[in-house]
Amino acid sequence: MAEGVVKRYGSRLAVDHVSFEIPAGTVYGLLGPNGAGKSTLVRMLCGVLRPDGGRVTVLGWPVPSFRVQMQLGYMPQDVALYADLTVDQNLAMFGRLYDIPRGQIASRAEELLDLVDLRERRREKVGALSGGMQRRASLAVSLVHRPRVLFLDEPTAGVDLRLRNALWEHFRALDAEDVTLFITTHLMDEVERCRLLGYLHSGRLLAEGSVPELIASSGRNSLEGALTALLEEEGEPE
Amino acid sequence: MRSLLIAGNVLRRILSDRRTVLLVLLTPLLFVLLYGTSFSSRHTHLTIAVVDKDNGLASVRTAEIGRVTLSVHLASRLLTAVVKEGFPIIKETRVEDAEEAVRSGGAWAAIVFPAGFSNAIVNEALRLGGERTMRFEGREVRLLPPETTLDIRVTLFVDDSNPLISSSGLAILQQAFSDIVSDQQRGLSVDAMLDLRPIYDGEITNLDYTAPGIIAFAITLISVMLTAVSIVRERTGGTLTRILVAPVRSAEIVTGYAAAFTVVAGIQAVELVAVSRFAFGIRLAGSVALVALILFLFVLGLQGLATLLSTIARNEFQAMQLVLILLIPSIMLGGVFWPPEALPPSLRALAQILPLTHANEALREVMLAGRGISAVTVELSALVAFAVATLAAGTWSMRRQLRRG
Numbered sequence: 285m286a287e288g289v290v291k292r293y294g295s296r297l298a299v300d301h302v303s304f305e306i307p308a309g310t311v312y313g314l315l316g317p318n319g320a321g322k323s324t325l326v327r328m329l330c331g332v333l334r335p336d337g338g339r340v341t342v343l344g345w346p347v348p349s350f351r352v353q354m355q356l357g358y359m360p361q362d363v364a365l366y367a368d369l370t371v372d373q374n375l376a377m378f379g380r381l382y383d384i385p386r387g388q389i390a391s392r393a394e395e396l397l398d399l400v401d402l403r404e405r406r407r408e409k410v411g412a413l414s415g416g417m418q419r420r421a422s423l424a425v426s427l428v429h430r431p432r433v434l435f436l437d438e439p440t441a442g443v444d445l446r447l448r449n450a451l452w453e454h455f456r457a458l459d460a461e462d463v464t465l466f467i468t469t470h471l472m473d474e475v476e477r478c479r480l481l482g483y484l485h486s487g488r489l490l491a492e493g494s495v496p497e498l499i500a501s502s503g504r505n506s507l508e509g510a511l512t513a514l515l516e517e518e519g520e521p522e
Numbered sequence: 523m524r525s526l527l528i529a530g531n532v533l534r535r536i537l538s539d540r541r542t543v544l545l546v547l548l549t550p551l552l553f554v555l556l557y558g559t560s561f562s563s564r565h566t567h568l569t570i571a572v573v574d575k576d577n578g579l580a581s582v583r584t585a586e587i588g589r590v591t592l593s594v595h596l597a598s599r600l601l602t603a604v605v606k607e608g609f610p611i612i613k614e615t616r617v618e619d620a621e622e623a624v625r626s627g628g629a630w631a632a633i634v635f636p637a638g639f640s641n642a643i644v645n646e647a648l649r650l651g652g653e654r655t656m657r658f659e660g661r662e663v664r665l666l667p668p669e670t671t672l673d674i675r676v677t678l679f680v681d682d683s684n685p686l687i688s689s690s691g692l693a694i695l696q697q698a699f700s701d702i703v704s705d706q707q708r709g710l711s712v713d714a715m716l717d718l719r720p721i722y723d724g725e726i727t728n729l730d731y732t733a734p735g736i737i738a739f740a741i742t743l744i745s746v747m748l749t750a751v752s753i754v755r756e757r758t759g760g761t762l763t764r765i766l767v768a769p770v771r772s773a774e775i776v777t778g779y780a781a782a783f784t785v786v787a788g789i790q791a792v793e794l795v796a797v798s799r800f801a802f803g804i805r806l807a808g809s810v811a812l813v814a815l816i817l818f819l820f821v822l823g824l825q826g827l828a829t830l831l832s833t834i835a836r837n838e839f840q841a842m843q844l845v846l847i848l849l850i851p852s853i854m855l856g857g858v859f860w861p862p863e864a865l866p867p868s869l870r871a872l873a874q875i876l877p878l879t880h881a882n883e884a885l886r887e888v889m890l891a892g893r894g895i896s897a898v899t900v901e902l903s904a905l906v907a908f909a910v911a912t913l914a915a916g917t918w919s920m921r922r923q924l925r926r927g
């Protein structure tokens with residue numbers, strides 16, 4: 285999917301030659317501390333940011349391209365909805381950008397509102413919702429066109445525990461439907477639920493693999509220990 | 523297709539907030555009301571200090587009964603005319619006081635009528651105009667020109683610190699003077715010597731002349747600001763990113779925005795023209811459809827320009843600053859107050875790239891002179907070229923900037 289991807293902001297190297305390949309239908313967790321370059325990487329993967337070097341392909345097609353964009357869903361780290369429109373109106377607006385007929389959007393909206401538990405607030409302006417509710421609305425909008433590949437930038441940040449578990453259940457259900465999920469987080473317990481994970485630090489992908497693989501190769505007994513070991517190798521003890 | 527969707531979404535968001543709708547509708551209204559009332563006023567209400575030493579008498583020779591004294595009170599008559607024009611008057615007895623009133627700002631001008639004012643005017647009129655007959659105490663007498671010339675002048679102190687006001691105020695005063703003089707002189711007046719043939723029959727007022735430019739300027743101000751800030755807001759709010767993740771082209775985003783705001787600006791333009799026409803009676807000699815076409819092309823180009831500006835600005839604040847930078851040359855060079863031909867050559871070239879110059883020119887041809895489409899093809903082509911160029915540049919710039927991050 286990504287080959288030697290590089291992104292600079294001025295003199296700062298935000299993403300430094302990152303390469304990986306994710307098999308279709310996998311839940312991939314990208315772990316990294318604040319400023320590691322997770323959001324920057326995700327934005328390049330979904331085609332809103334052009335890499336300074338390297339190549340990104342999704343489902344075998346270069347990004348951005350019409351074919352890929354139709355299949356791709358993206359939930360940005362910030363809410364990115366029209367605060368002056370209602371939840372329903374936001375769903376309708378973005379649904380129609382994917383040529384989904386109105387009737388189909390309406391039935392899809394029902395499902396999604398149940399998923400993110402916003403049925404009662406659907407006719408309220410997004411700006412009038414709480415921060416966590418806005419993030420839930422944002423997730424619903426990202427799912428409206430049933431994307432085959434989904435990029436979620438910290439989808440559960442600011443969402444309460446009960447709903448977080450519900451969302452992870454849904455992610456697993458999507459996984460079962462062969463949807464590829466790419467989820468960024470800085471929470472250890474969340475990546476442990478992913479089939480594959482990558483650890484990004486200062487723009488570089490330090491490790492990649494399944495959780496047991498990573499633990500085994502480090503010789504420690506937990507994921508946390510494995511990642512600490514990686515940082516020590518880098519000469520940056522925490 | 524997707525651009526229509528984006529346009530619809532922009533309009534829906536404007537309509538969803540009652541305050542935005544009100545502002546969109548009221549801003550042009552406020553603009554017209556202010557410029558209409560201030561431009562149609564003739565700069566009266568300016569106080570004039572007067573020192574009137576005129577005794578009101580004129581002593582003239584007659585062929586039949588020798589010298590007679592007529593009571594004509596010309597200074598008072600002149601003052602009455604001036605008051606009728608709307609100038610308040612304060613009487614002073616000393617010339618120094620009157621002059622001081624002007625210097626201190628208490629009056630805009632001071633007029634000093636000398637003692638023999640009426641006498642001098644009547645006799646000068648006779649000298650220049652020749653003999654005249656009149657009825658005096660029941661009989662017909664012939665008035666004879668004076669033997670010597672009388673040189674008695676009226677002194678006028680003027681506060682010329684504001685040339686615009688002083689010239690328009692002076693014009694009114696001069697008119698009052700020449701009315702009085704020609705009254706006295708009948709046969710020989712300026713009118714008889716100068717064959718003045720105004721093309722527009724003197725029907726075009728200052729307001730008429732400036733209205734097309736002011737209307738076009740108001741649209742520029744309101745519309746470019748609104749569009750540029752909206753696009754920047756869509757970007758900083760992150761929704762533009764979401765639109766880009768969807769299968770949407772930059773061109774579709776730009777045309778969507780341009781379409782929506784052309785509709786908004788079109789409504790505002792109609793409002794500006796209609797209120798100017800019906801509340802202030804500005805001249806609209808030509809075809810209304812042609813005026814609409816000119817405004818449409820102009821507004822379309824402005825949307826392209828706004829898009830371009832919005833991609834250069836990093837945030838809403840910078841967008842506003844950029845719009846202001848654009849507006850300053852427009853009002854100075856766009857021919858709103860003086861024609862672009864009156865500019866130095868270096869600036870004239872700059873004026874030619876401003877869409878306002880061409881819109882203003884075309885609107886004047888149609889609104890003032892009542893010309894048809896063939897008279898404005900050059901301007902219309904310039905507006906079309908401007909719209910195409912800015913929309914293309916806006917699209918290119920948006921594509922470049924968005925993916926750069």
Ligand SMILES: Nc1ncnc2c1ncn2[C@@H]1O[C@H](COP(=O)(O)OP(=O)(O)OP(=O)(O)O)[C@@H](O)[C@H]1O
Nearest residue numbers: 293298316317318319320321322323324325361927
């Ligand atoms: N638009 C930008 N202009 C300049 N620098 C940027 C920009 N966006 C990100 N950066 C820088 O790039 C680096 C990576 O940022 P990024 O947002 O990708 O981190 P992140 O891993 O998503 O962090 P977080 O966990 O806080 O979301 C940071 O040092 C950040 O300051």
Ligand SMILES: [Mg+2]
Nearest residue numbers: 322323324361
């Ligand atoms: Mg981030």
